[in-house]
Amino acid sequence: MADKFDAAIGKRLRQLRTERGLTQTQLGDMLDVSFQQIQKYEKGTNRIGSGRLWVISRLLNAPITYFFEDLEEVQQIAEPEPVGDGRLSRDSVQLARALNELADGEVKSQVAKLIKAIAKAEHS
Structure with missing residues (x-):
């Protein structure tokens, strides 16, 4: 790269x-x-x-x-900012890998939205 x-x-x-x-x-x-x-x-x-x-x-x-x-x-090109200390838990990495394996499209988009909604509800 x-x-x-x-x-x-x-x-x-x-x-x-x-x-x-x-x-x-x-x-x-x-x-x-x-x-x-x-x-x-x-x-x-x-x-x-x-x-x-x-x-x-x-x-x-x-x-x-x-x-x-x-x-x-x-x-100055925006680089992703690390979350927390920049390290992801094993579960987070496994979830990201599984999400990445889904074909791009509506299902992947909906799964991502569901995960975000659950995370938001948990922090409310």
Whole structure:
């Protein structure tokens, strides 16, 4: 799974590479890596090391700060807040897994509503 920051930096790399009219293969050749590695960088699957990022910025004639623009916005993307201390009981995990196994649709939606209603009534 791609880290949100690595994915954002990879997206900036893809934008810059295409603006410069380069293919993934061409950039890979310039860096002595495969085009598959460039794909992984651009998707955020593989993290770009600081030294490699500096070389890329020089090769593509862009300030290194280009890759970090708008990262404040990425940081502010809502992440689920942990409930309580962030740990779930074994029963909660088993219930979530069972709910997840239901096909998306009306039944799953109604079961989720039922669980929420029971929880709400219990806390009233």
